[in-house]
Amino acid sequence: MLLSDTSVKRPVFASVLSILLIVFGLVAFSRLPLREFPDIDPPVVSISVNYPGASASVVETRITQIIEERIAGIGGVRFINSRSRDGQADISIEFNVNRDIDAAANDVRDRVSSVADRLPPEADPPEVEKADADDDVILWLNFASQNMTTPELTDYANRFLVDRFSAIDGVARIQVGGARDYAMRVWLDRRALAARGLTAGDVERALRAENVEAPAGTLESGPVSYTLRIDRSFRTAEDFANLVIAQGEGYLVRLKDVARVERGTVDDRTMFRGNGEPMVGLGIVKQSTANTVDVAKSAKELMNELNATLPEGMQIYLSFDSSVFIEASIREVWTTLGIAVVLVTLVIFLFLGSFRTTIIPAVTVPVSVIATFIVLYSLGFTLNLLTLLALVLAIGLLVDDAIVVLENIHRRMQEEKESPLVASYNGARQVGFAVIATTLVLMAVFIPITLMEGNTGRLFTEFAVTIAAAVGFSSFIALTLSPMLASKILKPHSESRSGPLAGFIQGIDTTLDKIRDGYSRIFDFLVRRPIAIALATLAIMAGSWFLFQDLDSEYAPREDRGGFFISVRGPEGASFEYMERYLDEIERRLLPYTESGEISRLLIRAPGWGGGYNQGNVVAVLEDWDERRPADEIINEINAKMSDLPGIRGFAMMRQGLA
Structure with missing residues (x-):
């Protein structure tokens, strides 16, 4: 062949x-x-409108x-x-x-x-x-x-x-959890209003008419021009209290005559606590097609940068991070990939019995894996659990081509x-x-997966293409790098073995010979009984x-993602x-779960994500997986403890990556 010959x-x-x-x-x-996971999230755009009262x-x-x-x-x-x-409209459009x-x-x-x-x-707009x-x-x-x-x-x-975020x-x-925005609060005295023949509407109109800042044109004086405004x-609170809201015969009615004015907050009915301590929370919501890991990483980098510039006594703490599970999962897959390469190399050594021969697939397999990243990047794919899983599964396929070539070279040297x-x-x-034929067959098995429609097709497209690309590169490497390395590394065949592991390798060879002989006897026995084999196959x-x-x-x-949510809902009103x-x-x-070390962070928020006063939410961040019980066991126990609360419905659950 041209490739191998060259x-x-x-x-x-x-x-x-x-x-x-x-x-x-x-x-x-x-x-x-x-x-x-691969990007299967559809584009979603939302519209929110606040209409107080x-x-x-x-x-x-x-x-x-x-709007609809x-x-x-x-x-x-x-x-x-x-x-x-009440007070808000939310519209979501999925494209x-x-x-x-x-x-x-x-x-x-x-x-x-x-x-x-x-x-x-x-x-509001x-x-x-x-x-x-x-x-x-x-x-x-x-x-x-x-x-x-x-x-x-x-x-x-x-x-x-x-x-900044x-x-x-x-x-x-x-989202600002537990926010209490400054506002000027006006507490009307109904009796004082009635005594002066005024209504709440009169006060509102006066506030809208008087509390303004507007442009007032320009003033030109010779070569100078001034921009004017009405401020x-x-x-x-004193400015508001002295506002004139009505005028009688010889007297003025000021706001302080019919109301009490004080600086307060828009709404005191908010709560956000972390492990029992009141605080303000900043919740980051990503765009529907954004990458969770990238967004979380950028936010944490900005948090560290801001902490160095905050006023004395002020600090931003990380309470909940959904990207931790994703990064841990991907690290586990990388570890599995490394173990797979080591085990494959070890098995090759045991069967071939030569360090020099083992070096060749130990080099060619990583080259095939690394080359696969070129295809992933060119097609706009990502490193995710499915593409890495494809590489793990492909390790066994990648080594096949190198072994076929090596075994034939080894046989020709020996025979x-x-x-x-x-x-x-x-x-x-x-x-x-x-x-080449084996490679094309394998690619023909996986490539049609890319033709599947819907979320399942989009989910497994990257998986299929990754395996197909890895197998294609392995074939190319097996016909180029493998024979070249074999011609340089291998030594002429010798009937006798030498070296510190010669006895061990000889023992492996003896064991493999016995296994081969046993298989031959079993095979001969079964070949003489085709009907029994056919019936056994049908039964299986x-x-x-x-x-x-x-x-x-x-x-x-289901996955243990290291945290769960409790949605709490009370009766209407x-x-x-x-x-x-x-x-x-x-x-x-x-709180006892935080003391025992199973829950590291407990966040309480009201009103909940739905925005109604009859809703609340709890976020529980669990300790590392090795330091606690399984999450499902903890969740079931907590649901049992909340079942006897008569006035609300509370249910703990763990959201999954694919839902």
């Missing part, structure tokens, strides 16, 4: 080819992104329906999911998997902006984000200070931290008494087409089929104080 005749050429594959493969490997039915008719009607005609939409609740998320978000913004004038003026409205937080950062109150922490976070590539939004914005150079030339040429196939029917099936196996009492009780029942 490689044996021109060893420098074969070496340069392999070195180029290694160099390009390592460069591609360094640029491959890391994630848990409005009921769910009003939000539905005045906001949700108007306008965005329904956008191209590539799979479905639209909306949710209207076809091949839709560019940036273009989709721009189309949604254009459609939403065209109906902005039809929305109530009291509602719609916010469009490249993430599902119900997406989970991938990273919780706790923000605490010894010298600041919760409103001060919230103000600092909103002014200096939220924008929002600017990270792949971040959709930042009547109020900044202190034909050829020199290593001649045996390498003739041996590789003799089995070259067999190696039938039994396997019946057992297969009884197997349970699921999309993906339940107050924050009602939920706080039950969340305190749940926290009290879970």
Whole structure:
């Protein structure tokens, strides 16, 4: 064959080819992104609109329906999911998997902006984000200070931290848990209003009319031009208290005459605690198509950078990180890949009985693996559990080609008494087409998987292509590098063995000879009884089929991801104080797990992710896998402890990577 012939005749050429594959493969490997699974998440864009004080039915008719009607005609939409609740509308739009998320978000913004004038003026401007409205937080950062109150922490976070974390590539939004934003609170005195013939509407109109900052044109004086503005914005409680809201005959009615004005917060009905201590949380939600590992890594780097510049007594802590499980899983697969290479090399040594012969597959297999990264990078794939699993499974296939070539070279040296150079030339040429045929058959098995449709097809496409690419490179290496190395490394065959392991290798050979002889006797016995063999084969196939029917099936196996969530829901209309009492009780029942070391971090949040006061959430971060019981056992125990809480429904669960 041309490949093997050229490689044996021109060893420098074969070496340069392999070195180029290694160099390009390592460069591609360094640029491959890391994630848990192949990217099968569809592009999702969400719209959120706050309408303070409005009921769910009003939000539905005045906001949700108007926006839904306008965005329904956008191209590539799979479905639209909306949710209207008191004071807020959330609309999620899922697009076809091949839709560019940036273009989709721009189309949604254009459609939403065209109906902005039809929305109530009291509602906040719609916010469009490249993430599902119900997406989970991938990273919780706790923000605490010894010298600041919760409103001060919230103000600092909103002014200096939220924008910094929002600017990270792949971040959709930042949730501020336990936030208490500053606000001027006006407590109206109904009797004082009635005595002066005023209503709450009069106070609201006065506040809107007087508390303004507006442009006032320009003032030109000779060569100088000044830009003017009207600044009547109020900044202190005293400014608000002295606001004139009405004028009688000879007297003025000020706000302080009919109300009590104080600086407070927009809403005190929020709670965020970590292991029982009140704090403010920064929750990072990634974009629907973003890489969890990359986003988490960038956020943690920014956290470390910001910690060096924060005011004295202030600190940002990492409380929950969903990327830890992903990185640990991938490390385990890398370890498995390394063990597979070592075991394969050891088995080759035991069967071939020569260090020199073993060196060749020990070199060619890693070269094939490294070269595969070139294909992964070229096709835009990632390093994930499935591509690494494909490499682990491919190790056994990769070594096949090298062994076929080596065994034939070794046989020709032993039986034909050829020199290593001649045996390498003739041996590789003799089995070259067999190696290529085997490779094509294996590729033909895996490549059709890429034609599968839906999420399953997208999930296993990278798996199939990785194996096919690895097998293809192994065939190329077996016909180029393997015969070249054999011609240089192997020595002429000798009947006697020498060296420190000669006795051990001779013992292995004797054992293998006995196994071969035993197999020959069994084979001869079975060949004489074809009917019995056929019946036994049919029985095994039938039994396997019946057992297969009884197997349970699921999309993906359950995983212990190192953390779980508890969703707590009270009856409709339940107050924050009602939920706080039950969340305190749940926290009290879970704190013993932190003391025993099974739970390292316990986060309590109310209102929950749904936003209603009758909801709450608990995030439990478990200790390392080796230092605790299985997560399912802990979760079942906690669910049993919460089952006797009569006024709420609480259920602990662990979200899975593939759902």
